Amino acid sequence: xxxxxxxxxxxxxxxxxxxxxxxxxxxxxxxxxxxxxxxxxxxxxxxxxxxxxxxxxxxxxxxxxxxxxxxxxxxxxxxxxxxxxxxxxxxxxxxxxxxxxxxxxxxxxxxxxxxxxxxxxxxxxxxxxx
Numbered sequence: 001x002x003x004x005x006x007x008x009x010x011x012x013x014x015x016x017x018x019x020x021x022x023x024x025x026x027x028x029x030x031x032x033x034x035x036x037x038x039x040x041x042x043x044x045x046x047x048x049x050x051x052x053x054x055x056x057x058x059x060x061x062x063x064x065x066x067x068x069x070x071x072x073x074x075x076x077x078x079x080x081x082x083x084x085x086x087x088x089x090x091x092x093x094x095x096x097x098x099x100x101x102x103x104x105x106x107x108x109x110x111x112x113x114x115x116x117x118x119x120x121x122x123x124x125x126x127x128x129x130x
Contacts, residue, residue: 024081027071031063031118034112049083061092062112068093070113071120 036043038058046055046063060082067078068089075086075093082089090125100106 003015016078020077020081022103024073024077026123027067027073027120028063028081029072030116030123032065034115034119035059035063036067038108047083048051059098064089064092065096065109066116070116 015054018025032043032046036046037043039055039059039062041056041059045052046060048056051057064078064082064084067073067081068075073081075089077083079086096109099108
């Protein structure tokens with residue numbers, strides 16, 4: 001094994017984890033933009049590698065939930081897009097789903113679901129009909 005491989009943390013037989021796809025990044029950006037606006041959280045706070053302030057962590061959990069539920073990304077894909085483990089995404093989805101019993105929160109999430117779907121729809125290239 002080369003010294004470089006040892007430093008990078010993987011063997012010659014082990015390929016590094018692939019980064020998020022263009023679609024996963026688009027989904028993350030749409031979810032983050034909607035959540036940041038509604039919950040008045042700075043976008044940079046959503047993207048930090050650590051948990052960060054409670055408000056940012058909660059907003060990130062909502063964004064991950066939206067990416068999974070609205071956009072249909074698997075837990076692994078959401079984790080890759082947000083730089084988190086799939087078990088972290090599963091925990092976030094479970095927490096957010098439990099909070100949906102609160103009427104006001106459920107209404108907010110319903111609006112966010114529509115907003116994220118509309119943002120993604122607006123960014124999808126349309127085929128021209130001649």
